[in-house]
Amino acid sequence: MFTSSVITVLVCTVSSFALRNVEGTKPVLQRTVEALFMDRSHSTYPGTCKVFVASNKQAKLCRREPLLPKIIQTAKKQAISACNETFQYDRWNCSLVFNRKPRKSIFNKIYRETALVHALIAASITHAVARGCASGELTKCSCLGTFKNSSWQIKGCGDDFKYGKRVTKNFLDLKHAGNDQIGEILKQDVNIGMDSIGEQLKEVCKCHGFSGSCTTKTCWKKLSPFNSAMGLLKKHYHHAMKKKFVNYTTKRAITPKVKKKLEKGRNNLVYLQKTPNLCVSTKGRACKDRHNCATLCCGRGYVVEKKLVSSRCRCKMVNCCFVKCDTCVEEVEMFTCK
Numbered sequence: 569m570f571t572s573s574v575i576t577v578l579v580c581t582v583s584s585f586a587l588r589n590v591e592g593t594k595p596v597l598q599r600t601v602e603a604l605f606m607d608r609s610h611s612t613y614p615g616t617c618k619v620f621v622a623s624n625k626q627a628k629l630c631r632r633e634p635l636l637p638k639i640i641q642t643a644k645k646q647a648i649s650a651c652n653e654t655f656q657y658d659r660w661n662c663s664l665v666f667n668r669k670p671r672k673s674i675f676n677k678i679y680r681e682t683a684l685v686h687a688l689i690a691a692s693i694t695h696a697v698a699r700g701c702a703s704g705e706l707t708k709c710s711c712l713g714t715f716k717n718s719s720w721q722i723k724g725c726g727d728d729f730k731y732g733k734r735v736t737k738n739f740l741d742l743k744h745a746g747n748d749q750i751g752e753i754l755k756q757d758v759n760i761g762m763d764s765i766g767e768q769l770k771e772v773c774k775c776h777g778f779s780g781s782c783t784t785k786t787c788w789k790k791l792s793p794f795n796s797a798m799g800l801l802k803k804h805y806h807h808a809m810k811k812k813f814v815n816y817t818t819k820r821a822i823t824p825k826v827k828k829k830l831e832k833g834r835n836n837l838v839y840l841q842k843t844p845n846l847c848v849s850t851k852g853r854a855c856k857d858r859h860n861c862a863t864l865c866c867g868r869g870y871v872v873e874k875k876l877v878s879s880r881c882r883c884k885m886v887n888c889c890f891v892k893c894d895t896c897v898e899e900v901e902m903f904t905c906k
C-alpha cells in the first residue's frame with residue numbers, strides 16, 4: 569500500500585516534469601523532435617530553416633549549409649512515412665496521441681513511443697545528411713578527403729555517416745539536452761537512433777585497371793535504405809527498458825547508486841512511463857492476417873470481408889518489343905477489428 573502510493577506521487581511529479589528540464593524551458597532537442605514529428609504538412613515557416621520554427625543556433629546552421637532545410641524536410645518525411653508503414657498493424661501506429669485523445673500526446677511524458685520517436689528523428693536526419701554528402705548537396709562533408717589515392721578522379725563522396733552524426737548532434741543541440749534524468753534518457757535514445765544508421769553501413773569497392781585487373785581500388789561507405797534502419801529501430805522499441813524516475817541533476821554529484829542505475833541498459837532505448845492501454849482505439853483498424861488480428865483487436869474478434877482485386881499477370885513479350893499482360897482477378901481477405 570505504502571509503495572504504491574509513493575509510485576503514484578512520483579508519476580505525478582514526472583508528468584509535469586517531462587515537459588521541462590531543470591532550467592524550466594524545453595530543450596531544443598525536444599522542441600525539434602516534436603515539431604518535426606507532429607507537423608504532417610508541407611508548410612514552410614519563416615526563417616532560414618523553413619521546415620519548422622528554428623532556434624537561433626539552428627538558423628545559423630541552416631544559413632551555413634543552404635541545402636540543410638531541404639535535407640531536414642527529407643528527413644522529416646522519410647521518418648513519418650517509414651513509421652506509418654512499419655507500425656501500420658501495431659496497436660500504436662505512429663499516431664501523435666494515444667487513444668485518439670488530443671490531450672494524450674505522446675510527448676507529454678517519456679513513453680516507449682516517445683523514446684522511439686526521438687531515436688527515429690535522429691536516425692532520419694543522420695541518414696538524410698549522409699545521403700546529402702553522397703549526392704553532393706552538402707558541401708562541408710568530412711569524407712571528401714578520405715578517398716584512397718587512386719589514379720581516378722572521383723567526384724563527391726560516399727554516404728558520410730560521421731558527418732551525418734555530427735550535424736544531427738549539433739542540430740538537435742545534444743549538448744544542452746538537459747542535466748537531468750530526462751535529458752540523459754533522451755540523449756541515449758537519440759544515440760541509439762543515430763547508431764542504428766551506422767550499423768547499416770557497408771563498404772563498397774570498385775576496381776580500376778586494365779581489363780578488370782584490380783590495380784587500384786576505390787572504396788566508400790554506403791548506407792542501406794532508411795527502411796532497414798527502421799526495422800532495427802522497431803526491434804529497439806520492443807526491447808526498450810523502463811527506468812525508474814530518479815530526481816537528480818548531473819550538476820549535483822551523482823551517487824554510485826544513481827550511476828549504476830544510469831548505466832544499466834546502455835544499448836537500449838529507455839523510457840520512464842508505461843504506455844496507456846491502447847485497446848480502445850483499435851476498433852475499426854485493419855489488420856494484416858488472423859495472427860495479427862488476434863493481437864491488434866485485443867481479443868474482441870474481427871470481421872473478414874472478401875474482396876476482388878485485379879492485377880496484371882502472365883506478362884509476355886510480343887513482336888519483340890511489347891509487353892502484353894492478362895488481367896487476373898484474385899480474391900483477397902480483408903480483416904477489420906471489431
Ligand SMILES: *[C@@H]1O[C@H](CO)[C@@H](O)[C@H](O)[C@H]1NC(C)=O
Binds near residue numbers: 649
Ligand atoms: C502518415 O499517416 C498519417 C495518419 O494517417 C497521415 O496523415 C500522413 O499523411 C502519413 N504520412 C506519410 C508520410 O505517409
Ligand SMILES: *[C@@H]1O[C@H](CO)[C@@H](O)[C@H](O)[C@H]1NC(C)=O
Binds near residue numbers: 721
Ligand atoms: C596521389 O598522391 C600523389 C602524391 O601525394 C599525388 O601527386 C597525386 O596527385 C595523387 N593522385 C590522386 C588521384 O589523388
Ligand SMILES: *[C@@H]1O[C@H](CO)[C@@H](O)[C@H](O)[C@H]1NC(C)=O
Binds near residue numbers: 581
Ligand atoms: C528534484 O529535486 C530538487 C532539489 O532537491 C527539487 O527542487 C525539485 O522540485 C525536485 N523535482 C521533482 C520533479 O521532484
Ligand SMILES: *[C@@H]1O[C@H](CO)[C@@H](O)[C@H](O)[C@H]1NC(C)=O
Binds near residue numbers: 652661662663668849
Ligand atoms: C492510426 O489509427 C488511428 C485509429 O486508432 C487512425 O485514426 C489513424 O489514421 C491511424 N494512423 C496511421 C498513421 O495509420
